[in-house]
Amino acid sequence: MEHISCDVLIVGSGAAGLRASISAREEGLDVCVISKGSPGKATSTFFSGGVFAGTEEGVSLEHHAAQTLQAGRGINQKELVDILVGEGPMRLKELVEWGIKGELRRGYLFSKGRYPVLGKEIVTCLLAKARDLGVGLMGGMTVANVKVREDGAGVVANSGTGENWIAFTARALILATGGAGALYLRHDNPPRMLGDGYALALDAGAQLQDMEFVQFYPLGLAEPGVSRLIIPPRLADLGRLFNSREEDILSKYGIQERPAAERARDRLSQALFKEIYRQKREVWLDLRNVSEESWCKDPFSAATLELVGVRYGAKNRPLRVAPMAHHVMGGVCIDSQGATSVPGLYAAGEITGGVHGANRLGGNALTETQVFGARAGTAAAAWAKQTADHRKDLLLGELVPPVFESPTGKKVSNLAELRRRLNQILWEDGGIIRNKQGLSRALREVEAIRAAALKLPVGDMPTDVGRALELRHGARTATLVLEAALKREESRGAHFREDFPNPDDERWGGHLRMRLSPSGEERKLIFDLRR
The missing domain is CATH 3.90.700.10 (Succinate dehydrogenase/fumarate reductase flavoprotein, catalytic domain)
Known part of the structure; x- marks a missing residue:
């Protein structure tokens, strides 16, 4: 198996991942960004409306913060909101200085581009800056698993050519893999945006929160x-x-x-x-x-x-x-620097939870990528500097590709059909209108799809391995959304339970967090409510 080593490894090449790479590289470290598609493309940024909230002109910081908290229905993490609002104008001004083609109007920065890829200009700007600084960029990588220790981190990725596996090791790791809108039958996300990062982060030991809050446009x-x-x-x-x-x-x-x-x-x-x-x-x-x-x-x-x-x-x-389906508000728990509960693991962008609460104010998602992408990149670089370079490769023996059953003598499972079933189930019972009966039914069906995905015989098409990995991770993330939605017996923001149609601050006025139990034969989800 090929081995590539760097100081800071970033998974995801949207606006958050690219901004993180710039900050980390400015600290003088060797930085590598890997992504499923061509760098910057097939990302939510590329297909976004290209609108950033929080410029210096037009809207006061207090008003921006108040609107953000109102949209979040009382469960935003205020510390993160204050950072978003306070640093947003500086980060957007930075984009303008780097040459982004855009227009400032009424407190927003509108990226200029050709609809429907209005975010292309954002990606073009950030890619140019990253390349000028010498950031390494590799596309066509689907991550299979993540390992993080205090003295290093690593991932195993498939290059999209069947059995071609690559092990990446680094002193610090940043996940910026985006959301999970493509789990649903109707969505405006890139087609491969199935929520891989949430499953990878959870398996690596990170805590997640607010996964029940999925925004629909x-x-x-x-x-x-x-x-x-x-x-x-x-x-x-x-x-x-x-x-x-x-x-x-x-x-x-x-x-x-x-x-x-x-x-x-x-x-x-x-x-x-x-x-x-x-x-x-x-x-x-x-x-x-x-x-x-x-x-x-x-x-x-x-x-x-x-x-x-x-x-x-x-x-x-x-x-x-x-x-x-448009945006996932929940995700990996982070502190003010983008650090997760796992030392050496950082996250930025839509994969994280806490900023938006129960729903998101329009324009905040792209601003979040710049504010917390920059912070995560700087913090990951600081962590990497205190980690001995030779120790990061000690993980290499733990980076093992997943096992797939051979299709010999068996009918190759239909990846596309399993994916369609997953999309339909989430849309009907785990989406806009929810209830106990539907969520319970969906959870059983998705668990069956997940079990099938783990035993999936893979065919000879070069892309089959990557698609099978996506299905495994996507089904896992779907169970997280459904489990959280089943637990939260109230309606708040984007989470609507027709059997519990009203908010219940006394019981549910906080973040529903989840983590895996310690390593064992069967790791189980553990939930707790944090106010």
Whole structure:
């Protein structure tokens, strides 16, 4: 097995991972970033709306903090919120100085790009900076497992060419693997964003929290053969949202907040889920009467005019819409420096929990990548400097590729079919509207998929090993979401239990944390509530 060694290893090449690499490299260390796809591409950053909240102009720090805490429904970690709000303007100014093409307006930085890859400019900017500094970048790597000790860390990764395994060792490790939106049937994440990092971090000994809080965006395109794209909230408010009975959705469900898709995001998602998936009615958004001037009043909406308005025909006819999984608020527990509960292991970006609480304020996700990516990179570099270089390779003997059954004499399991089942189960019972019966059923079915994935015979296609690893990790992460959602017997933010429809601060006003029991024959999940 090939062996590659560095000082700081980063898994994930989105905005958080790249920003962490820049900070670590600026400390004079050898830094390597590995990712599933080409560096920067196939990341949530690349496919994002390209909007950062928290610039110096337009909104006070106090107002930004208050909005963030309000969105989080009382369970944000205030220390992390204060850091996000306090350092956000500095980090966004830094991006401008590095040459990002963007526009500052009303307290936001809008990345300029071509819809739907408005985040491409962010990736381009950060990649250029990282390369200029000499950061090592390797794509095509699917991580199988992670080992972390106080004197070093390592991962085993498959290079996407079947049996080609590579062991990476480092003095410090940063996980910046993004979210898990692609676990759901409808989502706007990259297709391979199955939540690998959550499962890897848990198995490495890290604590996770708030995994029940998955954000859904209510208004995604649902036209056959058309990409699942987000309709910007302010643009959607200019049109009419109605069902196949011609009933106005906002009036029917008493939604008065505007922009509705932003300020009543959860309630609108629930309303559309009921209409479409329970009552079997289509929902349409009619934008035909929106003038071009009104359409282009904000940069995000303006970027959609050519594709959504002209090519997809929204200027000429109503378009079908439906909710989509968008962001995971929960994740790995970190301190103010991005350190996890495992010495030498750090995390940054969507993989972490704590900043957003029960729901996320629009624009905070990208700002979070820059603030905590920078902090994690600096902290990991400091840890690496105090670790003897020769000791990091002592882990090499523990870095063993996983075992896959041979397909000889057996029918090769259908990876795609197992993936489709996983997506459908999460969407129906573990998504927008939840209850005990559905969550329990989903948990049983996902555990069965996970068991099948662990015994999966792998075929001869070079990508089969990577896809099988993703299914293993994704099914594990799905169980974490379902277990947490089953435990939290209340509704708060993006977590809605129809059998417990109200918040319950007395019982549940805190973070539901999870960790694995100490090493043994069968490691079990342990939960506790932290206020």
